[in-house]
Amino acid sequence: MKELDKLKLENQLCFPLYACSKEVIKKYKPFLDEIDLTYTQYITMMVLWDKKEINVKELGNYLYLDSGTLTPVLKKLENKKYIKRSRSKKDERNLIISITELGMNLKNKSKNIPSKMSNCVNLNQEETSELYKLLYKMLLNFKN
Amino acid sequence: MKELDKLKLENQLCFPLYACSKEVIKKYKPFLDEIDLTYTQYITMMVLWDKKEINVKELGNYLYLDSGTLTPVLKKLENKKYIKRSRSKKDERNLIISITELGMNLKNKSKNIPSKMSNCVNLNQEETSELYKLLYKMLLNFKN
DNA sequence: TATAATTAAATTGTATGCAATATGATTGTA
DNA sequence: TACAATCATATTGCATACAATTTAATTATA
Numbered sequence: 001m002k003e004l005d006k007l008k009l010e011n012q013l014c015f016p017l018y019a020c021s022k023e024v025i026k027k028y029k030p031f032l033d034e035i036d037l038t039y040t041q042y043i044t045m046m047v048l049w050d051k052k053e054i055n056v057k058e059l060g061n062y063l064y065l066d067s068g069t070l071t072p073v074l075k076k077l078e079n080k081k082y083i084k085r086s087r088s089k090k091d092e093r094n095l096i097i098s099i100t101e102l103g104m105n106l107k108n109k110s111k112n113i114p115s116k117m118s119n120c121v122n123l124n125q126e127e128t129s130e131l132y133k134l135l136y137k138m139l140l141n142f143k144n
Numbered sequence: 145m146k147e148l149d150k151l152k153l154e155n156q157l158c159f160p161l162y163a164c165s166k167e168v169i170k171k172y173k174p175f176l177d178e179i180d181l182t183y184t185q186y187i188t189m190m191v192l193w194d195k196k197e198i199n200v201k202e203l204g205n206y207l208y209l210d211s212g213t214l215t216p217v218l219k220k221l222e223n224k225k226y227i228k229r230s231r232s233k234k235d236e237r238n239l240i241i242s243i244t245e246l247g248m249n250l251k252n253k254s255k256n257i258p259s260k261m262s263n264c265v266n267l268n269q270e271e272t273s274e275l276y277k278l279l280y281k282m283l284l285n286f287k288n
Numbered sequence: 289t290a291t292a293a294t295t296a297a298a299t300t301g302t303a304t305g306c307a308a309t310a311t312g313a314t315t316g317t318a
Numbered sequence: 319t320a321c322a323a324t325c326a327t328a329t330t331g332c333a334t335a336c337a338a339t340t341t342a343a344t345t346a347t348a
Contacts, residue, residue: 006255006259007193008193009191012187012190013265013276016283017279018165018169018187019207019283021161021166023283024161024162024282024286025158027286028158029307041333043159043162047153049152050153055296055297062153064167065334065335068298068335068336069334069335070297071297073333091296091343093295093344094295094296094297094343095297111150115150118157121282122282127281128157131282132157134271134275135157135164135275137266138267139163141265166335173336182303182304183304184303201325210327211326212307212330213304213305213306214327215327215329216304217304235313235325236313236314237312237314238327
């Protein structure tokens, strides 16, 4: 490839990554609207459905988000009564996020979303798992 | 996989897509800072380095962005003198974006960015092209 | 033990991104 | 030709993202 062709949009790897990510999230919207969550709120709830209780820092490690993004998201989830926010007794710097019963109930209402989403993606089992593998190889490398 | 395991963060395809996209864009930042562009401004310039002149609607088709996002980005690029914005004489609804000489000069200053970026990605040639292929398969499907 | 360094969240400021709506221009059609 | 429908862009409102800074708590160390 010529040096300056490298600056063409269609020769970038990052661009389809960026565009695909946005388009997938847009596909989620109608499903997430039904349970009145945004995408960021949804992935936050996913961690909490699994962990039940976690502090903001750890949550940010899972989600690749910092407190600047999470603080307002968590306040909104608290307003919706899906989580509680309270300072750790052991170390007052830590804010403990814990899921409420209402928050746990939301998991049941969400259980069909993943399969609805995979129906929107035109990749077969094998392609999906290959894509997954490559994305995590890249992603985990960025952690270091 | 159990029904409810499908709601675990690590079983999602969209999540590594979302996280990876953000992390890659973060990796760009130091390189883009040198030429004082944001990522969105950079991909906009990429289209213009190639097309020289384009209207907002077409530009949005390439970038998967709408006028709500592009209008402010384009105003900023105009302030930096990299582009000109002018209404089409043939159809006054269309805003024609055209690159300036200063904008074209920026291409030269950017020519090393793609290779600097590929050094940040721990995928080999084959993996990169496989990832590229899968992402575009997904992405183009969303167009319909 | 004072206090310097570090840490976790919150805050601030800037830049997207998108849905919904508004505005103005053009096109289709009764 | 009026005027309804459509189209391209701009605007508004809301929700992220993230860098940089601030604040309050904890830890390390002179």
